[in-house]
Amino acid sequence: MEFGLPQDNNNISLNRFESMLKTNNVLFFDSGEFENIIHHYLETGKIALAKKAVKLGLEQHPSSINLKLFQTELYVLENKFDEADKLLDELHILEPSNEEIYIQKANVLSKQDEHEKAVQTLLIALDLSQGDEGTSDLYALIGMEYLFLDQFHNARTYFKKCLELDLEDYSALYNIIYCYDFLDENEDAITFLNTYLDKNPYCEVAWHQLGRQYFTIKDYDKALAAFDFAIISDDSFVGAYLEKGKVLEKKKLYHEAIDNYKITLALDEPTSFALLRIGYCYEKLGNDDLAVQYFYKTVHEDPLLDKGWIAITKFYNKKQNYLKALFYINKAINIDGENVVYWKLYAQINQRLNFLEEAERGYKKTLDLGNYELQTWLSRADILIALGEYEASIINLIQxxxxxxxxxxxxxxxxxxxxxxxxxxxxxxxxxxxxxxxxxxxxxxxxxxxxxxxxxxxxxxxxxxxx
Structure with missing residues (x-):
């Protein structure tokens, strides 16, 4: 459904509607105003207000097809699929050539995992809408249904149709590349992106995606060039600097990698990923003080990022400063006690410190969380043997x-x-x-x-x- 009232009119309608809800006075709105009000509430996730608007809208305009279509949307959101189907069947009798009815019908089918039927229904809507402005949206919907079916070739075909209608439909572009990635067709993705860039040479998104493809096939020089073009197209593109930093790390150009990661810190809010990578780069350069400083910054920025805590713990582990390593892995466990990697490190560090009871507890927790590596079983068995817990060790080994x-x-x-x-x-x-x-x-x-x-x-x- 298209919504085209000027923004000022939209705001006036919304203000009137919300004022009405605070009083007992019932005001009149035309059906177009109701449609825009409902659309706004659905877009902003205010479902209760959308329901009120639909109810009042249908009381004032009981024959409005569009308002009834909004009612079906609300039914779908509440998983009331039978009610949605029944209403759509009634609407289909009234307007058998209304493409929006088929789109909503496909939505109902999709929510019930009937993706094949959803595709067939959307294809009918597509036949009805040829030449309409909404054709691109239909192509995208069909592409998404094919993604649900894992039919990546078909999905890609329809997302490419979106790009044919709008060269700057970046959502379609990302989905096309997703299909290539899933099919491991990196060379084909590179060919596609180069062809696309011939038509849209300053598209930073395409250059960025091209760089990622070259990175995947380990052609780091071409990846670097692609990320440079992405940055030329948009010098504030944080993702391009991050990816360029990863390539420079692969080329062992750690100082240059750090420079690129630091640019992202200046352009946007610091990301734990960039801070962590800077820490690793300094570690590779042998600058331990700066390395650990950035590892600290990583966990401060994002305490839930396990890689940050693991980096600090392993840093002190390598320095054989096991007590400090234990201190930080304990902090990590206090934040996320269900992280299997934390418990494994906890067990290993306690074992090195000869804190056998704690080490055994760590290995047991690791196993409880589903880490069934042979070495985990063996380590726990050997610690139980050292503790004289022979029966427990036998049970562990039999498991x-x-x-x-x-x-x-x-x-x-x-x-x-x-x-x-x-x-x-x-x-x-x-x-x-x-x-x-x-x-x-x-x-x-x-x-x-x-x-x-x-x-x-x-x-x-x-x-x-x-x-």
Whole structure:
């Protein structure tokens, strides 16, 4: 639906409508005014006010098709699809060639994941609207339905039709590139963007997207050139400076990368991404003081950005300043206690500090959060062994074996634990399995269970496995 009243008229209508709601006086509005009022409320997310406007509008103009179409929109927003369908069927009888009815019908179908039917319905609307100003919007809607269906070639076709009608439809441009990216057709995307830039050579968005494509295929020189053209087209384009910085990092030109990231800080509000990248660049240059300074700025700017906390923690980890590393990973966990990477680092740092109970707690939490890497299971098992928690270590290893069956490292540990607990038949069973799988992991027994290695039956089994 088109809305074309002058802005001043819109404001007057809105003010009158809202004044009316505060009193008991009912004022008259023509149907066009109601349409603009409802459109404004829907655009600004004021659904309750939109509902009031539709109700009052239909009381004053009960035969208005457009107001009834707004009613269907509200039904869809409330997931009242049957009511929306029923009203649309009634409207279709009244105006069978009204394209807006088909658009709303397609919207109902789309919300119910009937995307194929939505496409067919939109194609009917397209036939009815040929030559109308809304044709581009229909192409975009059809393209989006094809995206829902993962039919990227079809989606791309319709988004390209949008660009044919409006060369500066950047939403369509982004969607086209999204389709190329999803299909891993970077070379085709490059060809498309170069053709587009022949027609629109000062389009910073296209240069930026072209640079991203070159970056993906690791042609860093061409990526750099593309981002430079994006900046020439718009020297305040923050995204181009950020991407240029990433390319310069790849080329190990860290000073130049820092310069570009710093430009973004001057152009706009500081972003945690730029601050973090500057920190990494200074770290690569060996300037630890500035590196950690920017890591601090990163977490100050965005305390929820895990990469910032991880960067600070790993920085101190590398410096073997484990207590400081532990201090910062604890701060991170206090902010987000469900971050699996935080808990893994917490466990590793505590293990290095020989705080075994805390390390075990960290590895257990890591597993509880779904990190089932073999090393996580093994680390937790070894700490439980060091703490003398043999039964708990066995349970941990049996759980690990569900994810990593026939793994020698697990079997040697299970053998050692069972022998330690004098469960000799189980010990022999797991040792036999371990030796069959890979006898070279026998060092596990030597390191973790030296007493077990001296048992005559164990010595004999290992010797036989080596023959």
């Amino acid at each position: 690990a074996a569900e994810f990593y069956p026939e793994t020698a490292e697990l079997e040697f540990r299970l053998a050692g634990l069972n022998f330690t607990l004098n469960q000799n038949s189980k010990g022999h069973y797991h040792l036999k399995n371990a030796l069959l799988l890979n006898h070279e992991y026998e060092f596990v027994l030597e390191e973790l269970f030296p007493n077990v290695m001296h048992r005559p039956s164990v010595v004999e089994m290992i010797a036989n496995a080596k023959k």
